[in-house]
Amino acid sequence: MKTSAYAAQKAKETVRPFEIERRQVGERDIGIEIEYCGVCHTDLHFVNNDWDMSEFPVVPGHEIVGRVSEVGKEVSKFVVGDRAAIGVMVESCGECSFCIDGLEQYCAQGFTATYNSPSEDPGGFTYGGYSQRIVAHENFVLRMPDSLDVSATAPLLCAGITTYSPLRHWGVGEGMKVGIVGLGGLGHMGVKFAHALGAHTVMITTSPGKGEDASKLGADEVLVSTDPDAMAKEAGEFDFILNTIPVNHSVDPYLELLKVDATMCVVGAVEPLSQVNAAQLMFGRRRLAGSIIGGIEETQQMLDFCGEKNIVSEVELIRMDEVNEAFERMLKSEVKYRFVIDMSSLA
Numbered sequence: 001m002k003t004s005a006y007a008a009q010k011a012k013e014t015v016r017p018f019e020i021e022r023r024q025v026g027e028r029d030i031g032i033e034i035e036y037c038g039v040c041h042t043d044l045h046f047v048n049n050d051w052d053m054s055e056f057p058v059v060p061g062h063e064i065v066g067r068v069s070e071v072g073k074e075v076s077k078f079v080v081g082d083r084a085a086i087g088v089m090v091e092s093c094g095e096c097s098f099c100i101d102g103l104e105q106y107c108a109q110g111f112t113a114t115y116n117s118p119s120e121d122p123g124g125f126t127y128g129g130y131s132q133r134i135v136a137h138e139n140f141v142l143r144m145p146d147s148l149d150v151s152a153t154a155p156l157l158c159a160g161i162t163t164y165s166p167l168r169h170w171g172v173g174e175g176m177k178v179g180i181v182g183l184g185g186l187g188h189m190g191v192k193f194a195h196a197l198g199a200h201t202v203m204i205t206t207s208p209g210k211g212e213d214a215s216k217l218g219a220d221e222v223l224v225s226t227d228p229d230a231m232a233k234e235a236g237e238f239d240f241i242l243n244t245i246p247v248n249h250s251v252d253p254y255l256e257l258l259k260v261d262a263t264m265c266v267v268g269a270v271e272p273l274s275q276v277n278a279a280q281l282m283f284g285r286r287r288l289a290g291s292i293i294g295g296i297e298e299t300q301q302m303l304d305f306c307g308e309k310n311i312v313s314e315v316e317l318i319r320m321d322e323v324n325e326a327f328e329r330m331l332k333s334e335v336k337y338r339f340v341i342d343m344s345s346l347a
Helices: 041-048 159-169 185-196 208-217 228-233 278-282 296-309 320-331
Strands: 002-007 016-021 029-039 064-071 083-086 089-091 133-137 177-181 200-205 221-224 238-243 258-266 287-290 315-318 338-342
Touching: 029 083, 029 320, 041 320, 064 133, 089 133, 159 185, 159 238, 159 296, 177 185, 185 200, 185 208, 200 208, 208 221, 221 228, 315 320, 320 338
Parallel strands: 177 200, 177 238, 200 221, 238 258, 258 287, 315 338
Antiparallel strands: 002 016, 029 064, 029 133, 029 338, 064 083
């Protein structure tokens, strides 16, 4: 099944029009005509081969929303015309203890990513959402609430679940003081979710100018991390901190904010952290943790929660042929807060 797409042919090259081939819809597969696809920083990492694991051509995109166009004869969860979504995963082993427990993101065999994972599909690797259509097993297709503005929902499939999952895992709710470090694509969703879960939400940022935006998103306070006096006053006050900074940095200033037995979870920096002071963990029995996305069941729960609370991402819609410019602007943090491609522009 020939499909128009955008792909990078070599590391650090622009993504350009490229025709791919999708597999035919199998008995338990769902075919989706893609309406919107979010632009994630991971897309740029794979295009640039920053992690030395890209297989070219790369068709990025793992924040996918569209309409079901075809279903296999054994599919029971969807019918043609349903709104459907696909996130970071399209397959896992289904047999290990993690998959059985609904933690497919931690599959012992490694989950199959929506793009750039070895596959029996045409091309030998999965191709992502920078394309007109996609085919996936029904177990990895999610239902998007019709109540939400569909153009702003795509980033929920990555930025949304990446922040929702740790907040839920560590029981964030009423009576807790929660810090969200960094106000970007992940951080703005963290603020929205922490607020919706009933926590006293504090935006922690190096930029005082982000205070107004943070308040509009649901933050009760703004803490400027470059202000030593302000940081000292908040020492030992936080029940949980979600750290969304996407690059290597010292976590020491933020660990000092935690109460005894409290946790800071890192979700942004997929790389070594150069400095962690173990004394801060020991004297306070604090925890430094990490998290990626959620499993399929939890991701559906997140989408349903968004439908109930009317939570979507703050997005800027772009055309498919504007994605390379979007990559450049993303590196400069010139977006509030996620780019989403209107895939009708690919036609």
